[in-house]
Amino acid sequence: MQIIIRCDQPLHLAKLRDPLLRVWERCCGQGARQHADAEQRFMSIRKHAERYRACCPSELWEAEETALGQLLAAMPMNRDAPLFPLMVQPLAFPDDLPLSALPLLEGWEVQEQAAELAGSFSPLAMLWLREMGASSVRRMQGKAEHICANDGVAVIAVSPVESHLPDLPESDQIPEVHEFRHHDVEHIDTGMLLLQANVDDCSPEWMAHAMERLLEAGANDVHFIPVTMKKSRPGILVQVLCYRSRLEALKTILFQETTTFGIRYFPAACHRLARQFLTVKTAWGEVPVKMGYHRGTRVQCSPEYAVCARLAKEAGVSVKEVHQEALYLARQQLRAGE
Numbered sequence: 001m002q003i004i005i006r007c008d009q010p011l012h013l014a015k016l017r018d019p020l021l022r023v024w025e026r027c028c029g030q031g032a033r034q035h036a037d038a039e040q041r042f043m044s045i046r047k048h049a050e051r052y053r054a055c056c057p058s059e060l061w062e063a064e065e066t067a068l069g070q071l072l073a074a075m076p077m078n079r080d081a082p083l084f085p086l087m088v089q090p091l092a093f094p095d096d097l098p099l100s101a102l103p104l105l106e107g108w109e110v111q112e113q114a115a116e117l118a119g120s121f122s123p124l125a126m127l128w129l130r131e132m133g134a135s136s137v138r139r140m141q142g143k144a145e146h147i148c149a150n151d152g153v154a155v156i157a158v159s160p161v162e163s164h165l166p167d168l169p170e171s172d173q174i175p176e177v178h179e180f181r182h183h184d185v186e187h188i189d190t191g192m193l194l195l196q197a198n199v200d201d202c203s204p205e206w207m208a209h210a211m212e213r214l215l216e217a218g219a220n221d222v223h224f225i226p227v228t229m230k231k232s233r234p235g236i237l238v239q240v241l242c243y244r245s246r247l248e249a250l251k252t253i254l255f256q257e258t259t260t261f262g263i264r265y266f267p268a269a270c271h272r273l274a275r276q277f278l279t280v281k282t283a284w285g286e287v288p289v290k291m292g293y294h295r296g297t298r299v300q301c302s303p304e305y306a307v308c309a310r311l312a313k314e315a316g317v318s319v320k321e322v323h324q325e326a327l328y329l330a331r332q333q334l335r336a337g338e
Contacts, residue, residue: 013067019148052123087137107245135179186274197260200235210257280329287326
């Protein structure tokens, strides 16, 4: 299931709040719940938004702050495994938007509108989207399960439908998308960046902490690679793969947590297999198994390591033993279903 936001004016949280929470409750089958980190996330977004406050009338700013607090309290955030991926169709922005606010549009599909038609601009709304790990989507595809609208904004819950690809050349069968977080279909994500920083005088403990912060802030992958630097000094190449919309946050962490004086970054594309999961019951407990599909053919089958490790530790057996049995049971179950 995806939740898609569509608006014909600049996005305001005060207008989005009610339809989004109604759709969220219908998808979850329960009412909103208070989340422990809501206050911390609220303060972080408000702090970053202060520099753009001049772009937003004071009355709108107050209404946006109230709506921001309510949305953060009601909706959990997990960028790596969201309950329902949050998608946004091309975002409108006024043509008189100050240049200082343009960085808020980076990474999004956007459409410019005349100022007198578009209304005012909400920096809090744009920063909330990034905090929630939202991504751009141009077209809706699937079955519209729930739709709620309110004064220029609509929220649609869309579930995937079984589809069969037409007889097209192979190169046309895998869609190219931008910051697409819905990984149960195979796709090539062109909305990625590869960041690199050279470090040669940084404590290993600091580096470990930097990796943790980068991953928590939305990095897809973080690698440390040994390199030889100027004057034959041994060093580390820090390499980070991320969505374009996370660039500024991750650069800030690299500058704060490492000793680097510069960061390189390049456009990158990531070809992701379609992913499906099944659960097998081993002698020590249940293990989820992730499968990868390329052009409809299963090419990967991998038991979840963290679960295997936990079960092995609890039972006093090797991780290899749990992993091998889970893989064997998964392959048996897959063959039986073919």
